[in-house]
Amino acid sequence: MGAAATAPAIHTVDLTKRFGSTIALAGLSMTVPRGEIFGFLGPNGAGKTTSVKLLLGLLRPSSGEAWLLGERIGDLETRRRIGYLPELFRYQGWLDAREVLALHCELAPLPRSTWKEEIKSALNTVGLSDRADDRVSTFSKGMQQRLGLAAALVGKPELVFLDEPTSALDPVGRHDVREIIRGLSARGTAVFLNSHLLSEVEQVCDRVAVVDHGRVIASGTMDELLSGTAVRVRVSGLDQAAKAKLAAFGPIDDEGEQLTFTKLDIERVPELVSTIVAIGGRVYEVAPRHQTLEDRFLQLLHEEEA
Amino acid sequence: MSPVFVFARLTVQEASRRRLLLALVILTLLVVGFSAWGFNKITTVTRSDGTVLPAQQVTLISSQLLIVVTFMYSGVLALSAAVVAGPLISSEVESGLLLSELARPVRRSEVVIGKWLGLAILVTAYAAGSAFLELTAVDWATGYVPPHPIELVIYVAAEGLALLSLGLLLSTRLSGITGGVIALVAWLMAWIAGVVGDIGTGLQNSALQNVGTISHLLLPTDGLWRGAVYAMEPDVILATLRAAGTAGRANPFSAVDPPPTAFLTWVVVWFALMLTLSVWSFRTREI
Numbered sequence: 001m002g003a004a005a006t007a008p009a010i011h012t013v014d015l016t017k018r019f020g021s022t023i024a025l026a027g028l029s030m031t032v033p034r035g036e037i038f039g040f041l042g043p044n045g046a047g048k049t050t051s052v053k054l055l056l057g058l059l060r061p062s063s064g065e066a067w068l069l070g071e072r073i074g075d076l077e078t079r080r081r082i083g084y085l086p087e088l089f090r091y092q093g094w095l096d097a098r099e100v101l102a103l104h105c106e107l108a109p110l111p112r113s114t115w116k117e118e119i120k121s122a123l124n125t126v127g128l129s130d131r132a133d134d135r136v137s138t139f140s141k142g143m144q145q146r147l148g149l150a151a152a153l154v155g156k157p158e159l160v161f162l163d164e165p166t167s168a169l170d171p172v173g174r175h176d177v178r179e180i181i182r183g184l185s186a187r188g189t190a191v192f193l194n195s196h197l198l199s200e201v202e203q204v205c206d207r208v209a210v211v212d213h214g215r216v217i218a219s220g221t222m223d224e225l226l227s228g229t230a231v232r233v234r235v236s237g238l239d240q241a242a243k244a245k246l247a248a249f250g251p252i253d254d255e256g257e258q259l260t261f262t263k264l265d266i267e268r269v270p271e272l273v274s275t276i277v278a279i280g281g282r283v284y285e286v287a288p289r290h291q292t293l294e295d296r297f298l299q300l301l302h303e304e305e306a
Numbered sequence: 307m308s309p310v311f312v313f314a315r316l317t318v319q320e321a322s323r324r325r326l327l328l329a330l331v332i333l334t335l336l337v338v339g340f341s342a343w344g345f346n347k348i349t350t351v352t353r354s355d356g357t358v359l360p361a362q363q364v365t366l367i368s369s370q371l372l373i374v375v376t377f378m379y380s381g382v383l384a385l386s387a388a389v390v391a392g393p394l395i396s397s398e399v400e401s402g403l404l405l406s407e408l409a410r411p412v413r414r415s416e417v418v419i420g421k422w423l424g425l426a427i428l429v430t431a432y433a434a435g436s437a438f439l440e441l442t443a444v445d446w447a448t449g450y451v452p453p454h455p456i457e458l459v460i461y462v463a464a465e466g467l468a469l470l471s472l473g474l475l476l477s478t479r480l481s482g483i484t485g486g487v488i489a490l491v492a493w494l495m496a497w498i499a500g501v502v503g504d505i506g507t508g509l510q511n512s513a514l515q516n517v518g519t520i521s522h523l524l525l526p527t528d529g530l531w532r533g534a535v536y537a538m539e540p541d542v543i544l545a546t547l548r549a550a551g552t553a554g555r556a557n558p559f560s561a562v563d564p565p566p567t568a569f570l571t572w573v574v575v576w577f578a579l580m581l582t583l584s585v586w587s588f589r590t591r592e593i
Contacts, residue, residue: 053593056408056409057408057409058405058408058409058592058593059592059593060592076411076412076413077411079409079410079411079412080411082409084405084406084409085406086402086405086406086409087402088401088402088405089402089405089406090401090402090403091403091406092316092320092403094319094320094323094324095323103312103316103407104406104407104410106307106312107309107312107407107410107411107412108410108411109411148406151406152406161409
């Protein structure tokens with residue numbers, strides 16, 4: 001067994017991409033082991049899709065290096081073992097679903113004898129078996145995204161890139177995609193999940209990296225990232241000036257009468273309540289809870305801005 | 307199957323499924339039907355003394371009318387090639403259709419060459435099919451067959467292929483509508499520049515002649531059109547034009563000589579350059 005067979009699914013060193021004077025990705029260094037579900041989080045324009053395109057060879061890095069499955073990015077042979085669902089998914093409307101998947105089997109390329117089973121399995125996995133012979137132009141956006149996911153799955157890839165894979169799906173579809181991702185991981189496939197749907201990432205990912213303005217601002221397992229406590233307070237009578245006086249209690253997610261202190265030690269809750277009352281606030285509810293990924297995400301972005 | 311042939315097949319399949327081929331076939335049959343009726347009318351024209359035109363005159367009229375009809379076909383082919391080639395790559399990049407395909411073990415050169423090949427098959431098939439139908443109809447209506455029908459098809463097809471190649475090159479960088487419009491304007495400008503070159507020939511003005519020569523080098527569509535015209539000229543017309551000297555050469559619908567070998571060699575080099583540039587342009591494009 002060669003070194004490539006045991007190499008990480010993804011390894012990058014200082015991967016950087018500039019578009020003119022704009023830095024889209026600033027020195028991304030990370031390692032995604034085989035079989036892991038890796039969440040790549042960030043607000044819109046943070047550099048998530050740029051990262052995926054760099055790894056797939058659709059964009060050329062300005063500097064830095066990266067390897068997929070032990071081979072340098074851009075290696076054609078490695079692409080046989082990779083699946084990709086783009087954020088901007090679109091398939092030939094004048095082909096039917098089965099033909100689209102046959103095209104991907106052909107380009108993969110898979111032995112023709114396996115196509116029938118591969119297509120049947122992929123369609124069944126994404127729940128499109130009963131629409132296999134319908135033209136893609138008759139599909140809803142959600143169904144096209146399911147088809148894109150099926151195309152990414154043909155050939156049993158060792159690494160799958162999913163860029164916002166549930167953006168067009170209803171709650172049932174999102175649940176199905178989470179199951180598919182878990183199934184991929186169970187059979188040893190690494191999944192690189194690009195998403196800004198934090199609850200989705202929280203439910204399926206083994207590890208995450210948070211990216212903002214082209215830089216990774218935090219990364220780790222869920223346990224490592226979500227070690228703190230968040231406190232949600234329902235309060236009235238506080239204007240912006242009063243709320244500013246609460247900055248000492250850490251980052252605040254301000255939703256009007258509902259304030260979430262995204263990282264606050266539970267021991268400080270009595271002090272927080274007395275401060276709110278002292279500055280004229282009326283407290284209706286105080287709910288400490290374990291920090292969610294959304295709390296942590298907002299906290300990180302807040303710290304980044306600060 | 308090599309990805310080149312996969313993309314070529316997809317291009318042909320798309321034209322077929324989107325009913326482009328059907329539309330062209332129906333329109334061509336209509337044109338062939340009307341022109342057959344028109345050509346047939348030439349044989350029934352009577353002179354003031356009530357007699358029909360002699361066979362030689364019918365041949366002369368038919369040959370010149372066929373050049374005009376062929377110009378219409380070459381225009382349809384050039385327009386279609388430019389309009390279809392313009393968005394061939396750019397629209398698939400913009401829509402995201404190519405993203406998942408380029409993530410497969412596929413070289414960008416294979417995408418470019420495959421799409422060129424698929425469209426080239428369509429252009430050549432249309433040129434050959436429409437020429438066969440039109441020439442058969444003219445032969446049936448008047449008994450006239452141009453002297454070099456095979457060369458005629460080759461020149462008309464090559465003109466369409468030239469527009470296709472230019473459109474595809476533009477498609478690797480520009481939006482479909484922009485690339486298509488530029489290709490069409492370039493085709494018209496090359497034709498006008500060819501006319502200017504003719505005028506230069508008639509006036510024996512080397513500056514104007516150079517305009518025609520340079521345009522033939524930049525975009526050889528007009529030079530190829532002249533080859534098609536030459537393939538349709540009967541000997542008697544050629545003799546008359548040659549007797550007229552430089553004035554006989556000053557006409558975009560006439561050709562006294564076949565395209566020179568140097569020009570035909572340049573056309574081959576031009577096609578190779580266009581494809582090479584297209585591959586380079588798409589390979590270096592960030593998607």
